[in-house]
Amino acid sequence: MSGIQVIEHKCVGCKKCQKVCPYDAIDMVEKLAVINLDKCTLCGACVDACPFEAIVIEKATGEKQDISSYSGICVYAEHRNGVLSSVVKEIIGVARRLKESLDKPIYAIVVGQDVKRIAEEILEYGVDEAWVREDPRLGDYAEDVQADVVAAILQEMRPEIFLGGGTIIGRSLLPRVAVRLKTGLTADCTELTIDEETKNLRQTRPAFGGNIMATILTTAHRPQMATVRHKVMPEAKKVEKPQGRIVPADYIPVPKPRIEVLGFVPEEGQTVNLVEADIIVSAGRGIQDPKNVGLIAKLANAVGGALGASRAVVDAGWVPYSHQVGQTGKTVNPVVYIACGISGAIQHLAGMKSSDIIIAINRDANAPIFDVAHYGIVGNLFDVVPELIKQIEK
Amino acid sequence: MNIVVCIKQVPDTTNIRINPETNTLIREGVESIINPFDMYAIEEALRIKEKIGGKVTALSMGPPQVAEALRTAISLGADEAILLTDRAFAGADTWATSLTLAGAIRKMENIGLILMGKQAIDGDTGQVGPGVAEHLRLPHITDIRKIEEISEKEIVCERLLEDGYLRLKAQLPIIITVVKEINEPRLPSLRGKMAAKKAEIITWNAEYIGIPVEEIGLNGSPTQVLKIFTPPKPGGGKVFEGEPADTVAQLLAELKTGGIQLGAAKEE
Ligand SMILES: Cc1cc2nc3c(=O)[nH]c(=O)nc-3n(C[C@H](O)[C@H](O)[C@H](O)COP(=O)(O)OP(=O)(O)OC[C@H]3O[C@@H](n4cnc5c(N)ncnc54)[C@H](O)[C@@H]3O)c2cc1C
Ligand SMILES: Nc1ncnc2c1ncn2[C@@H]1O[C@H](COP(=O)(O)O)[C@@H](O)[C@H]1O
Numbered sequence: 131m132s133g134i135q136v137i138e139h140k141c142v143g144c145k146k147c148q149k150v151c152p153y154d155a156i157d158m159v160e161k162l163a164v165i166n167l168d169k170c171t172l173c174g175a176c177v178d179a180c181p182f183e184a185i186v187i188e189k190a191t192g193e194k195q196d197i198s199s200y201s202g203i204c205v206y207a208e209h210r211n212g213v214l215s216s217v218v219k220e221i222i223g224v225a226r227r228l229k230e231s232l233d234k235p236i237y238a239i240v241v242g243q244d245v246k247r248i249a250e251e252i253l254e255y256g257v258d259e260a261w262v263r264e265d266p267r268l269g270d271y272a273e274d275v276q277a278d279v280v281a282a283i284l285q286e287m288r289p290e291i292f293l294g295g296g297t298i299i300g301r302s303l304l305p306r307v308a309v310r311l312k313t314g315l316t317a318d319c320t321e322l323t324i325d326e327e328t329k330n331l332r333q334t335r336p337a338f339g340g341n342i343m344a345t346i347l348t349t350a351h352r353p354q355m356a357t358v359r360h361k362v363m364p365e366a367k368k369v370e371k372p373q374g375r376i377v378p379a380d381y382i383p384v385p386k387p388r389i390e391v392l393g394f395v396p397e398e399g400q401t402v403n404l405v406e407a408d409i410i411v412s413a414g415r416g417i418q419d420p421k422n423v424g425l426i427a428k429l430a431n432a433v434g435g436a437l438g439a440s441r442a443v444v445d446a447g448w449v450p451y452s453h454q455v456g457q458t459g460k461t462v463n464p465v466v467y468i469a470c471g472i473s474g475a476i477q478h479l480a481g482m483k484s485s486d487i488i489i490a491i492n493r494d495a496n497a498p499i500f501d502v503a504h505y506g507i508v509g510n511l512f513d514v515v516p517e518l519i520k521q522i523e524k
Numbered sequence: 525m526n527i528v529v530c531i532k533q534v535p536d537t538t539n540i541r542i543n544p545e546t547n548t549l550i551r552e553g554v555e556s557i558i559n560p561f562d563m564y565a566i567e568e569a570l571r572i573k574e575k576i577g578g579k580v581t582a583l584s585m586g587p588p589q590v591a592e593a594l595r596t597a598i599s600l601g602a603d604e605a606i607l608l609t610d611r612a613f614a615g616a617d618t619w620a621t622s623l624t625l626a627g628a629i630r631k632m633e634n635i636g637l638i639l640m641g642k643q644a645i646d647g648d649t650g651q652v653g654p655g656v657a658e659h660l661r662l663p664h665i666t667d668i669r670k671i672e673e674i675s676e677k678e679i680v681c682e683r684l685l686e687d688g689y690l691r692l693k694a695q696l697p698i699i700i701t702v703v704k705e706i707n708e709p710r711l712p713s714l715r716g717k718m719a720a721k722k723a724e725i726i727t728w729n730a731e732y733i734g735i736p737v738e739e740i741g742l743n744g745s746p747t748q749v750l751k752i753f754t755p756p757k758p759g760g761g762k763v764f765e766g767e768p769a770d771t772v773a774q775l776l777a778e779l780k781t782g783g784i785q786l787g788a789a790k791e792e
Contacts, residue, residue: 133611150752152535152646154554168587172615172742178751187615189742271690274663298685302666305654309619314746317618317649332750337648338535344752351746388663392680392691403687409786433786451669451705452684457645458560458704460686466784487784488761489775495765504761505778507771517768521776522787 133188134172136163140184147176147185152338175342195312197290200352203228204237204289205257206280208299209248210270216365216406217295221358222255223366224293224322228331231324235259237289241279243269246376253374255366261287263379267387271394273299275387277306282382284311284353291331292353293322297405300357308355314348315355318461320362320484330354339457339480360405361463362484397452404453409435409466412455412482413443416471416492416511420448425515426470432519438462438482440472456481471511474499491515525578525636525676525696529569529602530625530656531562533586533593534646558593561641564702567709569639570601572674579603581632585613585624591725599712599720610729615742618647622655624740627733629660636676638699642667653701664699665692669706 143161155169156176163176163185177185203225208215218238225236235258240249242264249260263279284292284307292307294300296318308315321334325347331354333346348354397403404410411430413423423437430437439449441456455462457477467485472478474490474497482488483502490503491514500506507514536557558566569580582597584590585608594605608628616624629635643650650666657664669689670682676696683690684703712720730740737743762778764771779786 174749175752305651306658309655309658343755345750346747347750348746390693396688405686506763508765513768517772
C-alpha cells in the first residue's frame with residue numbers, strides 16, 4: 131500500500147507544511163503535523179516544503195517496465211491544411227536542447243494525408259528521423275484514428291520521451307496515447323530539462339490557475355510524455371545541412387474513423403488568431419459600454435494584434451467567448467499583452483501571466499494587474515488609448 | 525439511455541491568494557466548489573435528458589466530503605449520484621483517475637453519453653476525458669461549444685478550436701468535454717434542494733469496482749510530483765502617472781529601448 135507518513139521524531143511543528151497544503155489537509159496537534167487522510171490527495175507539496183524531511187510518501191511499485199530499451203526524443207508533428215503548426219518548431223527546439231544532455235536521436239511522427247512535404251520540412255529543423263504514415267483516413271482533425279496510429283508507431287520506435295503541442299488537438303490526442311501505452315503524461319509544460327543524474331525528464335508546469343508550479347517526473351514508465359505550452363519556448367532554427375531521413379511506416383494499420391468531420395467554420399471578424407498572436411490587446415469591464423469595444427479593437431488594429439477580453443466583458447455579451455482570456459477562456463503567451471480596464475483578477479491572470487511583456491492601462495493605481503504588469507499607465511483609458519493610437523500611428 | 529456526468533470537487537481558486545512575504549498559498553476561506561466547467565457539463569446533461577429522456581448520473585471520485593458536490597448535482601436535477609471513495613484512490617494522476625472512472629462507468633448499464641468539463645481548475649490538465657475514453661475504447665470529442673443535434677444514436681456538435689470551430693458527427697456511446705460557451709447553468713430549485721437533502725449518495729470502493737490496487741491511486745500513477753513551488757513574482761514593473769500625452773510617450777520610449785516598437789508591423 132502507498133501512503134503518507136509523518137515521521138514524528140523529525141517533525142518540529144514548524145507549520146511550513148500546513149501553509150503549502152492546497153487541500154487544507156494538515157492539522158497541528160501538540161506541535162506535530164497530522165495529516166487528514168480524508169482531505170489529502172498525496173500531491174506532495176508538504177514533502178517538498180518540509181525542511182526536516184519529516185513527511186514521506188511511499189509508493190508501492192508493481193511490476194517494473196523495462197525502460198532501458200527506450201531511447202531518443204520524439205515529437206508529434208501537428209499540422210493543418212498542409213501547414214506545420216508553429217508549436218512543432220518550438221518543440222523541436224526543446225528536443226534539440228534535451229538532445230545535448232541525452233545524446234540520442236530526435237524522431238518525429240508525421241501522420242496524415244499527403245504529408246511527405248511536412249516530413250521533409252521537419253528534417254530541415256534538425257530532426258534525425260521522421261516516421262511517416264500516410265492515409266486518407268488520417269486527415270486533419272482525425273485524432274481518434276491518429277491516436278491509434280501514433281501509439282502503434284511509438285511501440286515500434288520506443289523513444290524515451292514523446293512531446294506534443296499543448297494545443298486543443300495535442301491535448302486531446304496525447305492523453306489517449308498515454309493511456310494506451312500505460313505511461314505518464316504531463317500537461318501544458320512550460321519548462322523541460324533533463325535531470326543530469328538520473329537522466330529523467332523534469333517536466334514543469336503551472337497548476338491551480340498558475341498560482342503554483344509543479345515539477346513532475348515519470349520515472350518507471352516510457353515514453354515520458356508531455357504536452358508543451360505554445361509560445362513559451364523559442365522556435366528551432368533551420369539547420370545548415372539537414373541530415374535526417376524519412377522512415378515510411380506504411381505497415382501500421384489505420385482503423386476506421388468513428389467521428390465524421392462535417393466542416394470547419396473559421397472564426398469571424400478575427401483576423402489574427404488569439405493563441406498565435408504576438409500582440410494581444412484586451413478589453414475589461416473598464417470599457418464600461420459595449421460601444422467602446424471598437425476603441426480597443428482600433429488599438430489592436432493599430433498594433434497589428436488580436437482582440438482579447440476579460441470574462442466580465444464576455445459574460446456581459448460585449449465580446450464573443452472565443453476572445454476570453456483566462457482560466458475559463460484561453461491561455462495566451464504573446465510577446466506583448468495590453469490590458470485595458472482590466473482589474474487583474476486571479477482567473478484572468480491565469481490566462482496571460484506568462485506573456486513576455488504585460489502593459490496595463492487602469493485608472494485605479496491599486497488594481498492587481500499592476501502587480502504583474504511590466505509597464506503600467508495609471509489613467510482613464512478613454513484618454514490613454516486614443517493617445518496611444520495617435521502616437522503609434524504618428 | 526443513461527447519461528453520466530463526471531464532476532470534480534476543487535478548491536475555489538477565486539480565493540487562493542499568495543502571501544507575498546512567505547510566497548505560499550493562503551488557504552484561509554478557500555471553499556470547495558464543483559469545478560466550474562463541470563457545471564456546464566451537468567447543465568448540458570440535464571438539457572439532453574429533458575429533450576430525449578433518460579437518467580442522469582453524477583459521478584465523482586474523491587474523499588468522503590465530495591458527497592457535498594454530488595448533492596449539489598442532485599439539487600440541480602441529476603437523478604442519481606455515485607461517489608467513488610477509497611483510501612486506495614488517493615494520489616491518483618490522470619492515468620489512474622481515468623482508469624477508476626472508466627471502471628465505474630463499466631459497471632453501469634445502457635450508457636449513451638458521458639459528459640465532462642474541458643478541464644479541472646486545480647490540475648488544469650484536461651486529460652481525464654480522453655483518458656476515460658481510451659480506457660473504455662470509446663470515441664471522444666473535447667471542447668464542445670454546442671450540441672446541434674442529439675438522439676439515442678447520434679450526436680452532431682460544434683467543437684471549439686483555436687481559430688474557429690469544427691462541426692462533427694459521431695455515433696453514441698461517446699465521451700464529450702464541454703466549454704463554458706455551451707450553456708448558462710441553472711440554479712437549484714427549491715424542490716431540488718429538498719431532494720438533495722434526502723438523496724442517497726451511492727458509494728463504491730475499489731473492491732466493488734474491481735480494479736487491482738496496484739492500478740489505482742498513487743500506485744497506479746505513472747507520474748509523480750517531484751516538487752511544488754510558487755512561481756517567481758514578476759516583480760513590480762514601471763508605472764507611469766500623469767498626463768496621457770506624457771505617460772504614453774514614456775511608455776513607448778521604454779518599449780523602444782527594450783527593442784519593441786508597437787505598430788511597426790514587427791518587433792525586432
Ligand atoms: C471559476 C472562475 C473562472 C473565471 N475565469 C475567468 C477567465 O477565464 N477570464 C477572466 O478574465 N475572468 C475569469 N473569471 C472572472 C474574474 O474573477 C473577474 O471577475 C474578471 O476577470 C473581471 O473582469 P474585469 O477585470 O474586466 O472587470 P473588473 O474586475 O470590474 O475590473 C475593471 C477594471 O477597470 C478599471 N477601470 C474602470 N473604468 C476605467 C477607465 N475609464 N479607465 C481605466 N480603467 C478603468 C477599474 O479600475 C477596474 O480595475 C473567473 C471567475 C471564476 C470564479
Ligand atoms: N476525481 C474526479 N471525479 C470525477 N470526474 C473527474 C475527476 N477528475 C477529473 N474529472 C473529470 O474530468 C474533467 C477534466 O479534468 P482534468 O483532466 O483533471 O483537468 C473534469 O472536468 C471532470 O469532468
